[in-house]
Amino acid sequence: MNRLMSRGAVNALLILAAAYTLLPLSWLLFSSTKSLPDLYATSGFAFGDLNLGANLAKVAGEGDGIFFRWYLNSVLYAGVGGAISALVSVMCGYAFDKYAWLGKEKLFGLVLLGVLVPTTATALPLYLLASKAGLVNTFWAVFIPVLVHPFGVYLARVLSSGYVPGEVLEAARSDGAGEVRTFFSIALPMLKPAFVTIFLFQFTAIWNNFFLPLVMLSDQKLFPLSLGLFSWNSQAYAFPEYQTLTITGALLSIVPLLVVFGFLQRFWKAGMTAGSVK
Template sequence: MATSSTLTPPLRSRRDSVHGHEKPSPVATALLLLGALYCLLPVLWVLMASTKDGSELFSTFTFAPSTHLFDNIAQLSAYRDGLFWRWMANTALYAGAGAIASTFVSALSGYVLAKFVFPGKGAVFNILLMGVLVPGVILAIPQYFLMAQLGLTNTYWAVFLPQIISPYGIYLARIYAAAAVPTDVVEAARTDGSSELGIFARIAMPMMLPGLVTIFLFQFVAIWNNFMLPYIMLGDDSLFPITVGLNGLLNQGASAPALYTLVVTGALLSVLPLILMFLLLQRFWRVDLAAGAVKA
């Protein structure tokens, strides 16, 4: 607890000192450029490939653009009466509502773990840490059986509920709460007669906001990209998120061609909202870094 709160500030101030003062090292720059290239090349590929039609996709030069982007989008939109857009809406719902719910649960649990003293707190936190180490994929099958007993498989709930609790989110929230919410302020509010929930909602939450944005983004991306859970839980393709839906277009069985152009175009469209999300929420991240620097 104490270690985690002292860990953050030095990390931040070091980052700040790099910014603007020291000369850029050519080796580091080259390495970063290489890293950027490594990350951006696949994106460029998707961008180029989604402008090609079926026969160009496998025959023309990989990074040569073509002119069929809008045909592809039209075809994708026409596929089974616009099922693709339904998948997009589903994903937005799973990721949007799921991330909000998950962020709230994380904030509440993290705040409680950081600011309250109760028996078994250490045990709870240790179990939580173990939870961070367990990949979600492993839990998908047990979760399926649980959902089946509740009769909730093949419903929106089956994908929504398991993703609300995120051990990593709670862990992060605890660290943010410990660092950003001074215990004095909480105690002062208590003395003034505010209820515990009131303190959390009106004092702690706003203080933790930059951290919560990070948790929200983190969860949003995790749910947006999640494949295994919805793949196992859902049978009805009108409930599919985009990941499972696109995978289905690739695996149509041996006797049907995989719909590569549709999948590539779909992949491109499906990352756009994520990019947009990051651009919009980046602002809050900056606030977070600056706020840390001032406090330190």
């Protein structure tokens, strides 16, 4: 009886937590179906006049389709940048785990220090560096900084120690494989769950990145979705029709996150259980 009560309590708490998590998404879904009058005249958790198609058409037509330019920018920043960042993190974590050199632990301590520094604190120094390099208000001003991910390096080192046995690497070297070939042919396939785990963390962080693009960019054609939707929301005070554009655009902006997590979650789960089975 006590066991059933405990299980019921845990399940009830999990259901409440899930409902709380899905509450903003539910509001977004309901609100995106409403016209501007219905948005203020109906309940937040009720469908309006099913105006979703018209809202999507308005989003597509606003600013000669600037929303889809923002969408493409976010895909490039988060997709390509996240993949390169994950690869760099895996390579660095592998090197920290499998190689020995003078000052390795001190350097790794600096990496851990980078984990503790909030990204907003680095925005101004990055802007000054980009200004010196002539990269302000360019694609590279946002793309290059996201390639460095200190937490990814730390996580890759931990996962490398659990996934890549040293004996396998020694066997490859004994067969004449060089270090580069050993990494890409032997270690990297073993570290696929680690790569995907780091990619998912970084993809989400870059997709939601707001402050760095805000500091670096002034050209709307370079905006990611986060900054573009913010610009629309800022105009909603003077032009209320931007309210429905912002809500519908926000609904569309979560689709890639759902797709990426849906396709890659099995690798992520494997990454979270690294080393649990020997």
